[in-house]
Amino acid sequence: MKTDVFPLNYFKNIWTSKQIIQQNNSFNWFQLIVVLLFLNGLMIIPVSLNYAKMETFSVQNTFPETFQMIDQTVVDNMKEAAFASGEMNLEESFRIQTDNGVVAAGLTEQEAAQTLQEDGSVLLFLKNELQLREKDQSVSIVPYTKEFDLTAATTIAEFQDAVSQQWFIKNQTFVIAAFSAILFALLLTELSLLVFGAAFFLYIASKNKQTSGRKPYKKSVATVLYAAGVPSIAAMVVGLIEFNVITMMTIQSVGLIGYIWFIYYHNRINEIKAQKAVKAQTT
Incomplete structure (x- = not known):
């Protein structure tokens, strides 16, 4: 198998300073960008795997007004509900109007549709699903899982955690993808600044007359x-x-700087040896 073609030649040459110096003109700009994205992708692998292990996610920052409507009255009213196999049964429906919006349970489809037409935030517990809407945003529909049961929640915090977990179960893929994309962009920005900044200083140094030619x-x-x-x-x-993202970024940045020093230290030693060899032959 040929190892002198992209991208195999990159992995072949990263291990020794001699190969790096000899092969640092073998890539075009498109290939360099691909390598940059690949290196950033390596950093994202632990991120995605870590997020995939998440079992719950607090959505209070996503629906602040909606969660603020959950008080002890709501918790006590929902104790009358019965949950089984992903369905909720409530003998007597209730509707609580707050300054932020409406919290209701046991409504018919028509009543729920009318409530969603009103202004403000909405939190509805229907037979097979709960519906959340932060003011001026779209409705988030969350089907009940078979294990979902709010009757065990006796405090406001427990109730909010149960609703958050139910929302997260449905939106886990989206949450992981969103967090990974945000962190990918942040890490890519950091890596790009580091790479192109360090390359600029190397380029300036290469124009020094004491170095071996301009690069x-x-x-x-x-x-x-x-x-x-x-x-x-x-x-x-x-x-x-x-x-630990900070630890990973530190290893990458400090290691990169150290590796650059290692490359040019050994390259300078080889240049000095070559110059001595030439002088020895001429004397």
């Missing part, structure tokens, strides 16, 4: 991306063992 900026970017390979892999492994 295009693209070669400097390639060198930095090569240097980011091993630290990014290490950060991913650490994140899989014990997830």
Whole structure:
């Protein structure tokens, strides 16, 4: 199998400073961007796996006014309901009007539709589902799971947690995807600033007369991306063992800087050896 084609040549060359220096002009800009996205993707793997382990998620920040309507009166009224196999039965429906909106349970489909036409926030407990709507937002419909039961909640906090967990069960995929996308964007911004910033300083240094010739900026970017390979892999492994975004970012950034120093330290030693060898031959 050929290992000198993209992207295999990237993994082949990240392990030694000699290979990095020799091959830092083998990529075009599109390939460099692909490598940048790949390295950032390595950081996201532990993030997604960690979010996938979440069992509950507080939605009070998503529906602040709606959750504020849940008081002890609502908790006490819902104790009269019976939950079984994903259905709720309530002999006598109730409707509570608050400053923020309406909390109701046991309504008919027509009554629920009329309530949703009103202004303000809405929290409805219907036969097979609960419906939440924050003021001026769309309605979130959450079907009951077979295990869902609010009668065990005796406090406002327990009641809110039960509703949050039910919402999270339905929206878990969306929550994981949203959090991962946000963190992907943040990490990509941080990595891009680090890579292109470090590459700029390498490019400026390469124009110094004391260095071995001038190197295009693209070669400097390639060198930095090569240097980011091993630290990014290490950060991913650490994140899989014990997830901590700050620790992962520290390993990646500090490792990248250290790897760049290692690359050019060994490259400078080789240049000095080559210069001594040339002098020895001429004397």
